[in-house]
Amino acid sequence: MPPRTAKVTITYCAECGYEPMTLALAGALMNAFTHRLSAIELIPWYEGSFEVSVGGKLVHSMYRDGGFPEHQTIIDAVTAHLAGRDVPPPSQPE
Amino acid sequence: MAVTRERFESGMTYDEYKAQMNRNKEQFEANEHGVVVDPGDLAAFTGLPRPLNVLVLGEDWCGDVIANFPVIGRLAPDSGKLNLRCFLRDQHPDIMDQYLKDGRFRSIPVFVFFDDDMHEIGRFVERPDCVTALRDEKRKALSAEHPEFGLPDTPIAELPEDVRVKYQAAMAEIRAEMVAFANKAVIEELRAIVERGA
DSSP, X not given: OOOXXXXXXXXXXXXXXXXXXXXXXXXXXXXXHGGGEEEEEEEEEXXXXXXXXXXXXXXXXXXXXXXXXXXXXXXXXXXXXXTTOOOOOOOOOO | OOOOXXXXXXXXXXXXXXHHOOSSHHHHHHHHHHOOOOHHHHHHHHTOSSOEEEEEEEOTTOXXXXXXXXXXXXXXXXXXXXXXXXXXXXXXXXXXXXXXXXXXXXXXXEXXXXXXXXXXXXXXXSSOHHXXXXXXXXXXXXXXXXXXXXXXXXXXXXXXXHHHHHHXXXXXXXHHXXXXXXXXXXXXXXXXXXXXXX
């Protein structure tokens, strides 16, 4: 059976200057997980959104949790997903 | 620390701001061309006893700057009474941090109106509240008409890509439909500021 992989989706406001944060998070995940990621999906959206889903489960939302997530929070969520564990609770607001 | 006249004068003119834009310039200029100013509104600015200095904070990637800066960009030459100087938000955090939205957020655009002695008479931040409210109302109506788009707070990533593309197109249509309303709301808010200070 092939090893478990993780798809990470980052929805970011494309008119809010969030590109650097989005790309920094994507880069951190690429470095941390290489082939353990099946895909990183970047979705340009509106109105201040910044949401990160791991394996289809929302792990961070700017609307819900405030601010941008710490990279380690998302790395922990991906690690948990890869291990078949529940994804950790949302990060604290910055 | 108050903005000094010297600091104000160091800002870019409106044309210099446009010249340094790296993105969205075409949309910005199209928006400027599309602004319609009622004669009554224009008279409120033209009739000012003295020109006002207006400090602008903006960035070329910001949707609200692209939408709203062209409005004052048209009012300035049309009235001859608004002296604009523009600063890039991320290069001037000390100025930005004097005009945070709700005391917390570095929202842009910011238009700060000063009299000739550089006393602030009022400010505009980001967008009018009525524009935000109408946008929310229309988004909720869109979700009600199109259950496939999910609830307004459904994570976008949960939507299939083909649905998301339709949703995105619908949102763009809402924005386009709201341009006249939004521009008028901006003009009214700016007019209220200058009339308070006159």
